Amino acid sequence: MLELIDVKKTFNPGTINAKKALQGVNLHLNPGDFVTIIGGNGAGKSTVMNAIAGVWPIDSGIIRIDGKEVMSLPEYKRAKYLGRVFQDPMMGTAATMEIQENLAIAARRGKHRTLRWGISSAEKKKFREQLAILNLGLEDRLTAKVGLLSGGQRQALTLLMATLNEPKLLLLDEHTAALDPKTAKKVLELTDSIIQEKKLTAMMVTHNMKDAIAHGNRLIMMHEGKIIFDVSGEEKKALTVEALLAKFSQSSGQEFASDRALLS
Amino acid sequence: MLGDYFNSLPAAVAQGIMWGIMAIGVYITYKILDIADLTVDGSICTGGAVCAVLITNGQPMWLALVAATVAGMLAGLLTGVFHTFMGIPAILSGILTQLILWSVNLKIMGGANLSVPAARYNLLIARLDLNRSIIILEIFALVLIAVLYWFFGTEFGASIRATGANLNMSSAQGINTSLTKIIGLVLSNGIVALSGALVCQYNGSATITMGQGAIVTGLAAVIIGEALFGWLCRNNFALKLIVVVIGGIIYWVVYNTVIFMGLDSNLLRMTAALLIAVFLAAPHLKNKYFSNAAIAEKKALKEQQKAAKKESKKAGKNSGKEVA
Ligand SMILES: Nc1ncnc2c1ncn2[C@@H]1O[C@H](COP(=O)(O)OP(=O)(O)O)[C@@H](O)[C@H]1O
Numbered sequence: 364m365l366e367l368i369d370v371k372k373t374f375n376p377g378t379i380n381a382k383k384a385l386q387g388v389n390l391h392l393n394p395g396d397f398v399t400i401i402g403g404n405g406a407g408k409s410t411v412m413n414a415i416a417g418v419w420p421i422d423s424g425i426i427r428i429d430g431k432e433v434m435s436l437p438e439y440k441r442a443k444y445l446g447r448v449f450q451d452p453m454m455g456t457a458a459t460m461e462i463q464e465n466l467a468i469a470a471r472r473g474k475h476r477t478l479r480w481g482i483s484s485a486e487k488k489k490f491r492e493q494l495a496i497l498n499l500g501l502e503d504r505l506t507a508k509v510g511l512l513s514g515g516q517r518q519a520l521t522l523l524m525a526t527l528n529e530p531k532l533l534l535l536d537e538h539t540a541a542l543d544p545k546t547a548k549k550v551l552e553l554t555d556s557i558i559q560e561k562k563l564t565a566m567m568v569t570h571n572m573k574d575a576i577a578h579g580n581r582l583i584m585m586h587e588g589k590i591i592f593d594v595s596g597e598e599k600k601a602l603t604v605e606a607l608l609a610k611f612s613q614s615s616g617q618e619f620a621s622d623r624a625l626l627s
Numbered sequence: 628m629l630g631d632y633f634n635s636l637p638a639a640v641a642q643g644i645m646w647g648i649m650a651i652g653v654y655i656t657y658k659i660l661d662i663a664d665l666t667v668d669g670s671i672c673t674g675g676a677v678c679a680v681l682i683t684n685g686q687p688m689w690l691a692l693v694a695a696t697v698a699g700m701l702a703g704l705l706t707g708v709f710h711t712f713m714g715i716p717a718i719l720s721g722i723l724t725q726l727i728l729w730s731v732n733l734k735i736m737g738g739a740n741l742s743v744p745a746a747r748y749n750l751l752i753a754r755l756d757l758n759r760s761i762i763i764l765e766i767f768a769l770v771l772i773a774v775l776y777w778f779f780g781t782e783f784g785a786s787i788r789a790t791g792a793n794l795n796m797s798s799a800q801g802i803n804t805s806l807t808k809i810i811g812l813v814l815s816n817g818i819v820a821l822s823g824a825l826v827c828q829y830n831g832s833a834t835i836t837m838g839q840g841a842i843v844t845g846l847a848a849v850i851i852g853e854a855l856f857g858w859l860c861r862n863n864f865a866l867k868l869i870v871v872v873i874g875g876i877i878y879w880v881v882y883n884t885v886i887f888m889g890l891d892s893n894l895l896r897m898t899a900a901l902l903i904a905v906f907l908a909a910p911h912l913k914n915k916y917f918s919n920a921a922i923a924e925k926k927a928l929k930e931q932q933k934a935a936k937k938e939s940k941k942a943g944k945n946s947g948k949e950v951a
């Protein structure tokens with residue numbers, strides 16, 4: 364479903380600020396894979412996500428989504444294949460627009476936007492049903508501005524928007540990191556159930572090792588722009604936080620640099 | 628004396644609607660797209676110039692108005708291309724187009740002004756027939772608002788609104804934000820040029836300076852309308868646009884009143900600009916100094932500083948002991 368072959372990216376090349384953010388990333392995801400991604404701050408986790416999404420062009424390498432090379436497609440064209448949820452709850456929704464307007468925009472991802480009316484009554488009914496599944500009481504607030512929602516509600520809505528049109532690949536970049544623990548847990552459960560129900564292929568960056576172990580069928584660890592550890596199946600199920608930390612220092616020759624990962 | 632004042636009111640209303648139509652154009656860029664577009668100072672004159680040339684050449688009124696609108700759209704297209712494809716910041720893009728239009732407008736008019744006296748040509752609106760002019764202007768404004776209400780409710784229109792509301796979200800949802808920005812600028816400047824065509828008929832001439840400071844007038848209309856009647860609109864887009872036009876009328880009525888009271892009209896632009904500065908700054912200042920969060924933050928900071936002082940005093944004593 365996703366293929367990354369020797370993907371490289373250097374930011375600010377040729378300057379003193381040059382940063383080799385991706386140093387040859389290789390990854391192959393099968394349909395239905397749910398991969399969790401961990402790694403220290405600055406390991407390149409978000410950069411991989413952005414490379415796939417086409418936020419900027421990569422320097423070299425191949426990116427295939429569903430067998431199609433997408434390197435030359437701009438971000439808005441790749442959006443056809445991708446659902447994305449970001450760390451910042453503000454980033455995924457339009458605060459000054461209504462809940463139903465946000466959903467209507469998302470319902471047209473990958474489709475031609477015409478001069479037909481922007482939202483149909485059949486859609487409104489559908490949105491109400493879908494929002495009810497979130498169990499946040501949003502189904503009665505279709506015309507409320509998204510800016511009135513809490514961070515958790517906005518992330519849940521972004522998640523719904525990302526999966527409204529089934530994406531070939533769902534990209535979740537620390538999408539619960541800005542939420543309080545209780546809300547984070549709820550959004551994570553929601554994520555799990557949506558991925559399972561729609562049988563989505565997904566990548567989820569998290570700084571929480573327990574979450575990384577508990578969710579998905581595969582786990583990869585990144586360090587300095589490379590994938591240094593990749594487990595799946597039974598081996599992943601048997602992982603412990605201690606084992607992961609040991610693996611990290613063994614593969615990287617360093618202590619795991621994120622306090623957050625240890626604390627949570 | 629007071630009679631004179633009241634006699635001048637219909638003129639203020641007519642001007643208010645004309646500039647209110649222009650302010651709708653400003654609303655599209657400033658409020659919907661979140662772009663401060665300075666093209667308008669030039670495109671309003673472009674609209675006036677094209678209209679004046681066609682009328683003086685004996686072309687029909689409808690053609691003059693359509694051509695003026697299209698000319699403004701091209702100006703918006705140029706700004707849009709500067710901004711999106713060439714990556715020039717929006718403000719600078721608008722200023723560049725404005726400079727280009729200065730030359731273009733002079734070329735179109737063949738000089739610094741071109742008169743279209745109502746006595747000689749069959750104009751749509753004229754200073755001497757205010758009642759008729761006001762009715763016609765009202766129709767223009769209402770039809771325009773109806774069309775925009777429809778357009779921004781469509782799938783494509785909604786994607787323009789989304790672009791202004793959240794660029795990141797829009798790209799992630801597959802919106803070509805370069806295209807939506809360009810179309811927004813095209814639409815906006817088309818409307819601005821149309822208002823220029825109306826203004827030139829009202830004034831009986833197009834002049835190269837007719838658009839100078841137009842952006843200030845437009846922003847003033849948007850801001851005045853929103854400040855006074857924003858609460859009435861709830862979420863209704865058509866009402867919001869009507870309020871913009873009302874803002875334009877109020878601006879001109881106030882302008883008239885101020886002049887009537889004998890104030891120096893040279894100071895008007897400055898006063899308007901300062902007023903706009905205050906209105907624009909208000910939300911920022913409120914957030915920064917008067918919101919609950921800001922007040923709590925200040926309190927916390929003070930307490931922190933107090934605690935830190937205590938700590939350092941203690942530490943000072945302790946280290947003193949150690950040394951001893
Ligand atoms: N747009 C950018 N411009 C310059 N440097 C960047 C950019 N995005 C990321 N980087 C740098 O690339 C490295 C990897 O960043 P990132 O992928 O965000 O790390 P993380 O694994 O914490 O998500 C960091 O050193 C970061 O500073």
Ligand SMILES: [Mg+2]
Binds near residue numbers: 408409410537
């Ligand atoms: Mg990151």
